[in-house]
Amino acid sequence: MSRPTSPSGRRSLVAAVVLSAILLTALSVRALWAPWRGTSPPVSGDTPRGAATLTGGTAHDVVTLTVSTPVTGTTAVNVRLVPRDGAAAGRSSPVVTVSAVLPTAGHAVPDFTTAPAADNRYHVAGLPLMMPGRWEFVVTVEGDGRHDRLVFPLTIPR
Numbered sequence: 001m002s003r004p005t006s007p008s009g010r011r012s013l014v015a016a017v018v019l020s021a022i023l024l025t026a027l028s029v030r031a032l033w034a035p036w037r038g039t040s041p042p043v044s045g046d047t048p049r050g051a052a053t054l055t056g057g058t059a060h061d062v063v064t065l066t067v068s069t070p071v072t073g074t075t076a077v078n079v080r081l082v083p084r085d086g087a088a089a090g091r092s093s094p095v096v097t098v099s100a101v102l103p104t105a106g107h108a109v110p111d112f113t114t115a116p117a118a119d120n121r122y123h124v125a126g127l128p129l130m131m132p133g134r135w136e137f138v139v140t141v142e143g144d145g146r147h148d149r150l151v152f153p154l155t156i157p158r
Contacts, residue, residue, distance in 0.1 A: 058148040060084060060140070065098075065137055065152045067127075072158060074126040077112075079139055081120045094143030096122040099131065101136045111140070132156050 005076040052070040056063050061081040077098050093116055100109040107130050114122035129135060134155050141148040 002056045008071050009037075045147065052154055054137075054152040054154060056150045056152060058082070058146075060146055061141065062147060063139060063141070063148075063150055065139055065150075067137065067154060069155060070156055072131055072156060074128050077114075077124040077127045077137070079114060079122040082118070087153065092143055093143045094146075097140045097142075098124050098127060099140075100127060101138065102129075102131065102133045103136065104133055105131060107131065129156055132158050 033091050037066060050069065052067045056065075056067045061083055064080040066078040066080075068078070079096055081094070081096070096114045096116075097111040098114060099111045101107070101114070109128055111125060112124045114124050132155075134153060136156060137152040139150045139152065141150075
């Protein structure tokens with residue numbers, strides 16, 4: 001049989017339990033309400049801080065989409081194609097377009113033809129995102145007898 005706990009021992013135990021509950025609640029709230037960062041890459045020299053990067057692929061390429069500022073407003077979008085066969089020699093540059101759709105609100109951004117840059121990279125300077133929600137970024141790659149279409153879902157928090 002255990003001895004009865006003194007009042008000061010009981011207060012210390014209750015204080016420890018309350019403190020633990022507050023700490024767990026604070027961590028849970030932070031995890032639930034923090035901006036969604038599931039797609040944020042580590043910051044590198046060519047990726048802006050806070051950018052969202054998503055990767056997909058086709059039979060021809062590994063496709064990486066980077067949304068520079070994934071919030072409402074206008075954002076830059078970059079696409080990088082890495083040929084699966086390891087070389088793009090002898091191939092003509094494909095036409096790469098980017099658009100965005102917010103299916104739950106009926107919003108859509110028209111196709112923007114990207115500007116080619118070095119190293120199989122393509123750029124759109126200003127893609128407008130009207131409101132927060134789960135957007136679908138659509139990347140189309142056409143050329144050399146192919147028509148590839150990829151859809152990248154991304155939640156825009158604000």
